[in-house]
Amino acid sequence: MGLRDRLIDPRSPDRRPRRVAYALPTLFTAGNIFLGYLSILRSFNGAMAAASGGAGAAEHFTIAAEAIGAAVFLDGLDGRIARMTNTTSDFGREMDSLADVVSFGIAPAVLAFAWGVQFVDTSIAEGIRSHLFRAGYFIAFLFLLCGAARLARFNVQKNPVPKNPGRPDRKYFVGLPIPAPAALVAAVVFSFAGQPLAWWPLSVAWLALLVLLGFLMVCTWRYYSFKGINLSKPYTPLLFVMLGGLIYGIWNWPQPVFLALASTYVASGIVIRIGGIVRRRLRRAR
Numbered sequence: 001m002g003l004r005d006r007l008i009d010p011r012s013p014d015r016r017p018r019r020v021a022y023a024l025p026t027l028f029t030a031g032n033i034f035l036g037y038l039s040i041l042r043s044f045n046g047a048m049a050a051a052s053g054g055a056g057a058a059e060h061f062t063i064a065a066e067a068i069g070a071a072v073f074l075d076g077l078d079g080r081i082a083r084m085t086n087t088t089s090d091f092g093r094e095m096d097s098l099a100d101v102v103s104f105g106i107a108p109a110v111l112a113f114a115w116g117v118q119f120v121d122t123s124i125a126e127g128i129r130s131h132l133f134r135a136g137y138f139i140a141f142l143f144l145l146c147g148a149a150r151l152a153r154f155n156v157q158k159n160p161v162p163k164n165p166g167r168p169d170r171k172y173f174v175g176l177p178i179p180a181p182a183a184l185v186a187a188v189v190f191s192f193a194g195q196p197l198a199w200w201p202l203s204v205a206w207l208a209l210l211v212l213l214g215f216l217m218v219c220t221w222r223y224y225s226f227k228g229i230n231l232s233k234p235y236t237p238l239l240f241v242m243l244g245g246l247i248y249g250i251w252n253w254p255q256p257v258f259l260a261l262a263s264t265y266v267a268s269g270i271v272i273r274i275g276g277i278v279r280r281r282l283r284r285a286r
Contacts, residue, residue, distance in 0.1 A: 025092055028078035029099050032071045036103030039067035040110050047114040050196055061115050062194035068111070068186035069258065071103040072179045076226075097151045104182035105147040113140040115189050116206040119196040132203060139207045139214075146214035147178045153218075171225040176269060180223075181213035184262040191255040216269060223269045 046060030078096060079088075117136030120129060157174070188209075197203050249257045 025078040025081045026095065028074050028081060029092070029095050032074045032078065032096075032099040032103050035067040035071035035074065036099070036107040039064040039071070039103070039107040042067065043107070043111045043114045046194070046196075047118060050119050057196065058194035060194070061111065061189055061196065064107070064111050065186040065189040065194065068103065068107055068182050069190070071107075072183045072186075075100065075103070075179050093155070097155055100151055100178055101148055104178045105144045105151075108182040108185040109140040109144040111189060112143065112185050112206070112210055113137065114196075115194070116197045117203055119198060120200045120203050121198045124200050128200065132200060132207075135207055136203075139210050143181070143210045143214045146217045147181070150175055150178050150217040173223040173225050175219050175221060176213070176216035176223055176266065177225075178217060180262065180265050181217060183258075184213065184266050185210075187255075187259040187262040191259045193255075213266070216266065221269045221273045223265075 042060045042064035046057045046064065049055070049060055050057035075096070078092075113136050117132060117140075120132060122129070153175070154177075188206075197206060246257070
């Protein structure tokens with residue numbers, strides 16, 4: 001007997017799941033919200049520790065980044081569990097979107113500013129530092145706004161079609177899904193071991209990355225969706241070898257591996273888009 005059959009209420013004439021089954025995906029969503037809340041608190045603690053000159057700021061920022069990464073993992077589980085147990089609902093979808101705004105919108109925006117802008121070296125000209133701060137406030141808010149717009153578009157569109165549609169037998173996201181940019185923000189902070197940026201050119205590059213991530217969330221470019229992966233299907237042994245190698249790499253070199261994974265997925269939509277433009281121009285030239 002499968003998991004879905006075990007959760008069926010025997011007293012229900014239309015084979016509805018038991019009431020307790022609906023709590024399973026909600027628990028993962030609640031964990032997602034808690035991790036976003038924890039990340040925000042740790043970002044504040046890191047900012048206060050760095051401002052007072054005390055030790056521990058890097059540790060706070062690292063934990064904030066790790067909390068966002070864990071929230072990305074839980075976000076991938078709640079929807080899958082809801083589909084496996086046949087407990088999808090409008091309430092669950094709305095709850096998941098609100099959780100994403102906290103964990104992948106507010107939390108990375110706060111972390112991005114506190115870690116990447118707030119503690120730039122004070123030896124630079126006061127005017128440059130003031131302009132950098134203003135740009136940081138606006139761009140971090142823009143990141144949050146683009147993430148909220150991305151979620152709103154995802155909720156209202158039934159069958160969205162990307163600007164560069166791919167194979168009809170595969171599932172795609174229209175625009176970069178909000179957990180991916182949040183994961184990249186967390187991966188960059190994690191790869192720096194939580195040490196706040198002090199050199200202003202790095203801070204400018206960091207803000208440019210946030211602008212790019214915001215644009216990718218609201219664009220209509222194609223990103224691969226992993227929702228089509230069915231864990232009950234048989235796969236080739238090569239896939240399990242690759243999965244084992246990935247787990248080994250994460251265990252031994254978590255910082256570069258997580259950064260490479262997040263960067264690769266974010267860059268995949270850009271590469272696919274550029275490749276499509278090049279192919280169309282080559283066809284016209286023939």
